[in-house]
Amino acid sequence: MKNKTYQGIVLKVTDQYVVLLQKGGTFKNIPIDRVDTIPMIGQSFSYIENDSRRNWWKYLSIAALLFIGILSYTMYSSAQSSYLLVIDINPSIELTVNGSDKVTKITGLNKDGENLLQELHIENKNLEVSTALSKIVKQAEGDGYFENNPLIYTTIVPIKHKARTSVEEIDSIIKTSLGNENVSVVVSKESKEKYEKAKKEKLTINYYKQYEILQEQGIVYDVEEIYGKSLSELQMMRSSNNNKNAVEDQNEHNDDTVETVVPNRGNSTNSDDKQSNQKEEAATNKQEEKPNNTSSNQNKEQSNSSSNQKDLPEKNNNSQENEGLKQKEQNSKNGTDIPSKEGEEQMPNKQQAPSNENVPEKNQEGNASNQKNDDNPSKEAQQNKPSQEENQQSNENNSGQNSDRSNQ
Amino acid sequence: MNRDEFLTLMKQTHQGSQTARERLIRHYRPYVLNTAGHICKRYISWSDEEFSISLIAFNRAIDTFEENSGRSFLNYAYLLIKRDLIDYFRKERNEQHLSLNYSSTEEEHHTNPLEIEKSLDIHEKEVASGELVEEILEYDQELQKYKVSFDEMEDCSPKHTDTRAKLYEVANQFIGDSECKQSFLVKKRLPITLFSKKTGYPKKTMEKHRKYLIALILLKLNPQWTHLSRFMND
Numbered sequence: 118m119k120n121k122t123y124q125g126i127v128l129k130v131t132d133q134y135v136v137l138l139q140k141g142g143t144f145k146n147i148p149i150d151r152v153d154t155i156p157m158i159g160q161s162f163s164y165i166e167n168d169s170r171r172n173w174w175k176y177l178s179i180a181a182l183l184f185i186g187i188l189s190y191t192m193y194s195s196a197q198s199s200y201l202l203v204i205d206i207n208p209s210i211e212l213t214v215n216g217s218d219k220v221t222k223i224t225g226l227n228k229d230g231e232n233l234l235q236e237l238h239i240e241n242k243n244l245e246v247s248t249a250l251s252k253i254v255k256q257a258e259g260d261g262y263f264e265n266n267p268l269i270y271t272t273i274v275p276i277k278h279k280a281r282t283s284v285e286e287i288d289s290i291i292k293t294s295l296g297n298e299n300v301s302v303v304v305s306k307e308s309k310e311k312y313e314k315a316k317k318e319k320l321t322i323n324y325y326k327q328y329e330i331l332q333e334q335g336i337v338y339d340v341e342e343i344y345g346k347s348l349s350e351l352q353m354m355r356s357s358n359n360n361k362n363a364v365e366d367q368n369e370h371n372d373d374t375v376e377t378v379v380p381n382r383g384n385s386t387n388s389d390d391k392q393s394n395q396k397e398e399a400a401t402n403k404q405e406e407k408p409n410n411t412s413s414n415q416n417k418e419q420s421n422s423s424s425n426q427k428d429l430p431e432k433n434n435n436s437q438e439n440e441g442l443k444q445k446e447q448n449s450k451n452g453t454d455i456p457s458k459e460g461e462e463q464m465p466n467k468q469q470a471p472s473n474e475n476v477p478e479k480n481q482e483g484n485a486s487n488q489k490n491d492d493n494p495s496k497e498a499q500q501n502k503p504s505q506e507e508n509q510q511s512n513e514n515n516s517g518q519n520s521d522r523s524n525q
Numbered sequence: 526m527n528r529d530e531f532l533t534l535m536k537q538t539h540q541g542s543q544t545a546r547e548r549l550i551r552h553y554r555p556y557v558l559n560t561a562g563h564i565c566k567r568y569i570s571w572s573d574e575e576f577s578i579s580l581i582a583f584n585r586a587i588d589t590f591e592e593n594s595g596r597s598f599l600n601y602a603y604l605l606i607k608r609d610l611i612d613y614f615r616k617e618r619n620e621q622h623l624s625l626n627y628s629s630t631e632e633e634h635h636t637n638p639l640e641i642e643k644s645l646d647i648h649e650k651e652v653a654s655g656e657l658v659e660e661i662l663e664y665d666q667e668l669q670k671y672k673v674s675f676d677e678m679e680d681c682s683p684k685h686t687d688t689r690a691k692l693y694e695v696a697n698q699f700i701g702d703s704e705c706k707q708s709f710l711v712k713k714r715l716p717i718t719l720f721s722k723k724t725g726y727p728k729k730t731m732e733k734h735r736k737y738l739i740a741l742i743l744l745k746l747n748p749q750w751t752h753l754s755r756f757m758n759d
Contacts, residue, residue, distance in 0.1 A: 126756060128661055129675040130559050132568050136675040142689060142741075142757040144678035155562035155569075158555065159658035 123147065124163040127156045137162060198222070201274040201312065202246065202287065205323040206257045208233040212249060220249045226321050233257060250287070251294030258295070267300040270323040274312045327351040527749070531598070538587055549587055550580070553602070556662060557583045560603055564610050575610060582609035599658055660750040667743050671713050673736045681736045692734055696741040698724060706746075715739055 125139035134146040135156060147164050149155075156162045198221055202212040209226035210233065225231030237256050244252075257263065269291055273284060288304040295302070307322055315325030328351075336354055537545035550557075554571070561569040561579035569575045586602040594601070668674060683689045699705050699720060708716040715735055721728045731738065744750065744757055 126657065126661075129555070129665060130562055130568065131676050132570055134676045136678065138675075138753075138756060140756060141686070142682070143684075144675065144682045146676055146679040149568055154566050155559070157563045157658075158559045158661055 121166045122163060123166065125161070127158055127160050127162045129158065130155055135162070135164075137164065198276055200276055202250075203272045203274065203312075203322050204250075204253065205270040205321055206254075206262050206268070208257060208262060209321045209323075210234065210253055211321075212246065214246050218246050220244045220246055223249065229262070233260065233262075236260070246287075247290045250290050254291055254294045263300050269295075269300060269302045271302070271304045272312075272322045272326070273304070273306045274309055274322065275306070276309060324351070532592065535587070535590065535592070535598075546584075546587060550584065552662065552666070553583065553599075554580075555665060556599065556658060557602070557606065560606050561610065564607050575613070578609050578613050579606045582606040657752040660753045663747075664743070664750060664753060667747070668740060671715075671739050671743070673739055677736055678740065681734055683734060683737065688734075692738060692741060695724075695726060695731070696738060696745055698726075699738075699742055700745050709742065710746075715742075 123137055123139060123145045125137035125145065127135055128138050128144075129136040130149070133149055135149055135152055137145040137147060139145055145164075152164070194216060198213045199216045200214050202214060203226070204210045204212070207227075208229035210230045211222075211224045211226050212220050213222035213224075215221045223234055225234045233253065233256055237252055254269070271287060271291065273287060284304045284306055288302060291302050291304070305326075307326070311325070312322050315322040318325060318328070320328060331351065331354060531549075534545045534549050538549060557579050558569060558571055558576060561573075561575045565575050569579075582605040583602050586598070586605045589605075590598055590601055596604075665675060683692060699709070702720070702723060705716050705720050705723070708714075708719060715731070715738060717728055717731045717735070720726065721731060741757075744754055748754065
């Protein structure tokens with residue numbers, strides 16, 4: 118900093134200043150405490166302005182600037198949008214939320230969304246997220262959007278790192294505003310990158326996520342196939358595909374159980390599928406290895422079938438019992454054929470055994486034949502005793518029930 | 526107060542005129558105050574004891590001043606004030622009422638009569654322009670009539686050279702106008718409205734630099750203040 122020199126004659130000395138008259142006719146007041154001697158009036162005097170005073174001002178101004186900077190930054194950051202909320206019912210709406218949980222911007226992402234917002238008249242009001250959400254949901258409810266697709270798919274996209282609102286919070290807000298309406302709610306969190314990607318594909322992020330999953334499963338190959346479909350339609354596509362997959366590959370089920378998206382129906386079928394699938398395999402293996410009814414085999418089969426009975430739904434069980442009864446009758450009729458082969462000691466066993474033994478076998482066969490598209494019914498028939506051929510039809514009914522279930 | 530006026534006042538005082546003495550003291554009071562401050566190396570207000578000692582010394586200077594002694598009156602007064610103050614300081618020190626602002630080195634410095642003479646010589650050089658002091662005192666008194674003082678000047682004096690040049694012009698114009706000048710001298714006010722009506726010079730600018738303008742006009746109205754005028758016009 119440059120020190121400024123003032124030179125002139127002393128005009129007056131007051132208790133505060135020494136008044137200098139400088140050449141050129143300018144006056145200068147010099148603070149008296151900065152002068153070591155009191156000059157005489159009329160004396161020529163020079164004064165070098167020491168900049169300690171100016172320094173002080175400088176530091177003060179810097180401090181003030183910093184303060185203003187910090188203040189404005191905090192104000193700005195609270196006003197800055199902190200996360201996005203993308204809601205897809207079928208009307209797609211995007212909420213921009215700032216740091217203090219106020220909605221700064223609401224945009225309809227499709228025509229329905231825009232219409233919904235127009236009806237609501239909340240575009241530019243500084244609402245809390247919760248009130249905005251509940252308003253939207255209620256309006257959507259009132260407009261009957263839930264009748265066709267009872268699904269709310271919401272994604273939180275954090276813009277700043279410290280977006281506060283959690284998935285659970287949003288979930289509970291939506292659920293409470295729904296009331297008793299039977300609508301499934303899905304809330305998830307996604308990165309901003311994914312949001313940008315979705316934007317590139319001209320999909321909302323919720324659609325984009327569905328699209329990704331569908332693409333992975335090989336149902337959908339192009340984005341074009343997604344356009345114009347509702348989320349629940351996509352969901353349907355997915356769940357139906359899952360059932361197909363269930364037969365082919367068990368591993369795919371794992372994906373399903375994680376995403377608790379679909380109403381209960383889907384889940385139960387899946388688990389059923391698994392169970393039956395396992396049994397099928399186990400049973401068929403046994404059949405191939407030991408097709409004949411030996412006593413040891415019977416016992417094993419018995420235990421197997423009993424475990425099967427436990428696992429299988431009641432309906433199935435009943436039908437089995439019925440069949441068991443039928444078989445008993447048949448056995449008693451045809452009695453002469455079987456005991457001659459197996460030996461008399463095993464008779465008491467036999468009365469039980471065939472019934473139980475056959476059921477699972479036939480069951481498996483029925484399923485297996487289903488699976489293999491009825492490749493070798495004749496072969497299976499050959500593997501069984503001729504006396505039991507009659508039962509096959511009734512068992513096929515049974516297995517038909519089973520396969521029906523799996524196809525649901 | 527020019528030389529003639531000063532001499533007549535002096536004569537009257539010597540003859541016993543209290544009013545003439547009063548006028549002299551009143552006129553030189555700022556100077557006495559300033560001298561006391563200068564010697565004490567701190568600001569002396571007119572309620573300080575140093576000031577009354579200085580004033581008494583000054584009074585004595587009026588009594589004993591001889592015009593033909595070869596010294597200027599201000600110089601003579603300065604000498605007397607200084608001696609009295611030093612005596613005062615010494616007495617204070619003996620009585621253990623040492624002034625906080627008074628250092629012993631300085632005291633020793635002043636005890637030597639030769640040094641006193643020397644410092645007086647330096648002082649004489651400094652106030653070689655005793656006339657300048659006179660001018661300043663008169664200027665100050667004139668300004669006080671217009672309720673303007675030097676220490677207000679900094680705020681209303683223009684910072685830019687071109688503005689200052691402009692104001693010089695305005696002052697010259699003002700003096701040239703007898704009506705304005707008359708009003709200025711009688712009413713002790715700057716007739717801004719009248720002047721701006723006549724010249725079309727914006728009132729606002731004049732109002733802003735009113736005090737500076739008054740100072741300029743006064744300076745121009747008193748061309749006998751040669752030192753000051755030279756200073757201003759540089």
